[in-house]
Amino acid sequence: MIKGEQRQAIEDLVYRSCLALDARDYKTFLSLCDAEFRYTVTTHSPEIRRDMVWLDHDRKGMETLFANLPKHNSDHSPITRHATVYTVDAAGDAAEVVSAIQVFRTQLDGGATELFAVGRLHDTVKLADGAARLARRIVRLETRQLGYGYHVPF
Amino acid sequence: MSKNAAQWSAPPKFPASHYVDSRIYTDQQIFDEEKEKLFRPAWIIACHESELQAPYDYRLFTHPAGVPLIIVRGDDRKVRAFYNICPHRGNTILYDPAGNAKRMTCIFHQWAFDTRGSCVEITRGEQGYQDRFCKEDASMREVRCEVAFGGFVWVNVTDDAPALREFIGGAMDILEPYMEQPMEVFHFHKALVRTNFKLWHDTNSEFYHDFLHYFNRITGMMQPGYYERRYTPFANGHASVGSMQIQYDKYDGSKERAVGWPGMARGGWYMVDLFPGMTYNLRTSVMRIDTSVPISPNEVLIEFRGLGLKADSAEERAQRVFDHNMIWGPFGRNLHEDLLGVTGQGRALRQGTDSRYLLHGREENNTIHDEVGMRHYYAEWSRRMGRAAYDPYREGKAEPVRAAA
Ligand code: FES
Numbered sequence: 001m002i003k004g005e006q007r008q009a010i011e012d013l014v015y016r017s018c019l020a021l022d023a024r025d026y027k028t029f030l031s032l033c034d035a036e037f038r039y040t041v042t043t044h045s046p047e048i049r050r051d052m053v054w055l056d057h058d059r060k061g062m063e064t065l066f067a068n069l070p071k072h073n074s075d076h077s078p079i080t081r082h083a084t085v086y087t088v089d090a091a092g093d094a095a096e097v098v099s100a101i102q103v104f105r106t107q108l109d110g111g112a113t114e115l116f117a118v119g120r121l122h123d124t125v126k127l128a129d130g131a132a133r134l135a136r137r138i139v140r141l142e143t144r145q146l147g148y149g150y151h152v153p154f
Numbered sequence: 155m156s157k158n159a160a161q162w163s164a165p166p167k168f169p170a171s172h173y174v175d176s177r178i179y180t181d182q183q184i185f186d187e188e189k190e191k192l193f194r195p196a197w198i199i200a201c202h203e204s205e206l207q208a209p210y211d212y213r214l215f216t217h218p219a220g221v222p223l224i225i226v227r228g229d230d231r232k233v234r235a236f237y238n239i240c241p242h243r244g245n246t247i248l249y250d251p252a253g254n255a256k257r258m259t260c261i262f263h264q265w266a267f268d269t270r271g272s273c274v275e276i277t278r279g280e281q282g283y284q285d286r287f288c289k290e291d292a293s294m295r296e297v298r299c300e301v302a303f304g305g306f307v308w309v310n311v312t313d314d315a316p317a318l319r320e321f322i323g324g325a326m327d328i329l330e331p332y333m334e335q336p337m338e339v340f341h342f343h344k345a346l347v348r349t350n351f352k353l354w355h356d357t358n359s360e361f362y363h364d365f366l367h368y369f370n371r372i373t374g375m376m377q378p379g380y381y382e383r384r385y386t387p388f389a390n391g392h393a394s395v396g397s398m399q400i401q402y403d404k405y406d407g408s409k410e411r412a413v414g415w416p417g418m419a420r421g422g423w424y425m426v427d428l429f430p431g432m433t434y435n436l437r438t439s440v441m442r443i444d445t446s447v448p449i450s451p452n453e454v455l456i457e458f459r460g461l462g463l464k465a466d467s468a469e470e471r472a473q474r475v476f477d478h479n480m481i482w483g484p485f486g487r488n489l490h491e492d493l494l495g496v497t498g499q500g501r502a503l504r505q506g507t508d509s510r511y512l513l514h515g516r517e518e519n520n521t522i523h524d525e526v527g528m529r530h531y532y533a534e535w536s537r538r539m540g541r542a543a544y545d546p547y548r549e550g551k552a553e554p555v556r557a558a559a
C-alpha cells in the first residue's frame with residue numbers, strides 16, 4: 001500500500017519530469033532518473049496489427065541523444081506535456097505508475113497551439129530513503145500520426 | 155547583388171530540362187491531372203504480403219488516384235484487390251484498416267461478399283428483386299494485383315495499363331539480389347505533410363541535401379566512396395542509386411550495423427525511386443518503403459514502412475528496429491529533418507508567394523550530388539502530363555541560352 005506522502009513524492013516526480021522535458025532541461029530530467037533508467041516509446045498499429053517500438057534507450061543512450069540533438073535541424077516550436085497521474089501501485093520497493101499524457105505543440109510564429117499526441121506513461125518509480133527516482137518509462141502512444149515528427153522524446 | 159522583380163521572374167540560365175516552374179507544385183488543375191495521368195495508370199504499392207499472412211486477412215489502402223481498396227488474401231492464399239465500395243448503395247464495405255474476414259459483409263443492408271469478389275448474399279433478394287437482379291449482378295470490382303519485388307502487393311486500377319514488369323523495367327535490378335529472403339513489416343506510420351507529393355519524391359531523388367542531415371554528413375559525406383555513388387535512370391521515370399560503405403560508428407550513439415543484410419557488403423545502402431511517388435530504401439540493416447498518397451496540391455499523406463527479415467531472431471529484429479528508429483522513426487534524426495525540409499518548401503512555394511523556379515541544374519557525371527534524378531523524373535512527368543515542367547501553361551517561354559560550361 002502506498003502511503004500518502006509516497007504518492008505525493010511519486011506524483012511530484014512525474015510532473016517534474018514533464019516540466020524538465022518541456023523546458024528541454026535534460027540535466028534536470030536525468031537527475032530524476034535512476035542509473036538503470038530506460039526509456040521507450042511504444043504504440044500499436046491496427047494497420048499492420050503489431051506492437052511497435054519507436055524509441056528505446058538506456059540512460060547512456062538518452063544522454064547521447066540529448067547531446068546529439070543540438071547538431072541536428074529540428075522543429076523549434078515548444079511542446080508541453082500535460083500529465084495526470086491515474087494509478088500508483090506498490091511493487092516491493094518500487095511503484096508502478098500509470099499517467100495520462102497529452103502533448104501540445106505551440107507554433108513559434110503566432111502561438112497557435114495544436115494537440116500533438118495523446119497516450120499513457122507507464123512508469124516504474126524506485127523508492128529509497130524517501131526519494132523517488134524514475135527507473136523505467138514506457139510512453140504508450142495512442143497518436144501515431146505526428147506530421148513531420150519531433151526530435152525530443154515525449 | 156540581389157534581384158529585382160524582372161530578374162527574379164526570368165528563367166534560370168540553364169537548359170529548360172534543368173529547372174521547373176514552381177506552379178507545378180501548387181496548381182489545383184495540374185494536381186487533378188496528375189491523379190489521372192500519373193497515378194491512375196501506375197502500379198502502386200498497397201501493402202506488404204506480411205500484412206496478410208493468413209487466408210481471409212485483409213488490409214485497406216486508399217489508392218493515390220482516390221479509389222478506396224481492399225487487399226485480401228483468399229481461401230486459395232492468392233492476394234486480390236477490390237474496390238471498397240458496396241455495389242448496392244455505395245457504402246464502405248470494410249471499415250477497419252486491417253483484419254480477417256471470411257465474408258466481407260456491408261453493414262448497411264448486409265450484402266456479403268467472398269474473398270474472390272463474388273456476392274454471396276443479398277438480403278431478401280428474391281422478395282425485392284424477383285428475377286430481375288441476382289448475386290451474379292452484384293460482384294465487387296476487382297483491380298489488378300500482383301505480389302512482387304520483395305513481397306510487396308502492387309495494384310493497378312487501370313485494366314489496360316502495361317504489366318508491372320514492363321512498368322518497372324530494370325529499375326529494381328540493383329535490389330533484386332537482396333530481396334530473395336522473405337521480409338516482414340515491423341514498422342508502419344503515416345505522416346500528413348503540408349507539401350506537394352513531388353517535393354517528397356524530389357527529396358528522395360537527390361542526395362545533395364545530405365547537408366541537411368548531420369548523421370549523413372559524418373557517416374557518409376565525409377567518408378571515402380561517397381562521391382562515387384551514382385544515379386542510374388530507367389524508363390518510365392524510375393531511378394536507382396548505388397551504394398557505398400556507410401560508417402555508422404562515426405555518429406555518437408550509433409554503431410556499425412552488425413546485423414547487416416544477406417548478401418550485402420558492410421554498410422551498404424541502395425535506393426530505388428519509382429515513378430510517380432514510391433521509394434525503396436535499403437540501408438544496411440533495414441528496408442524502408444515510402445508510398446505517397448497526394449491529398450491536395452499542398453498536402454501529401456506518406457505511408458512509411460520498415461522491414462526486416464522474416465527469419466530474424468528476436469535480437470536481430472530488435473537491432474533492426476533500433477537502427478530504423480535512430481534515423482527513420484517518427485522521432486528519428488533524419489526523417490524529421492527531411493519532413494521539416496519539404497514542409498518549408500510547401501510553405502515557401504504555396505500559391506501567392508511569388509516563388510518562380512526550382513533549380514535542378516547540378517551536373518556531376520550522375521554521381522551523388524548530381525540532380526539528374528529529379529531531371530529524369532520531370533522529363534517523364536512532362537511526357538505523361540503533356541505539359542513541360544518548366545513551362546506548364548505553354549506560355550512559350552523561350553529556352554534560355556545555356557551558360558558557358
Ligand atoms: S450499401 Fe451495402 S448492402 Fe446496401
Ligand SMILES: [Fe+2]
Nearest residue numbers: 363367488492
Ligand atoms: Fe534525407
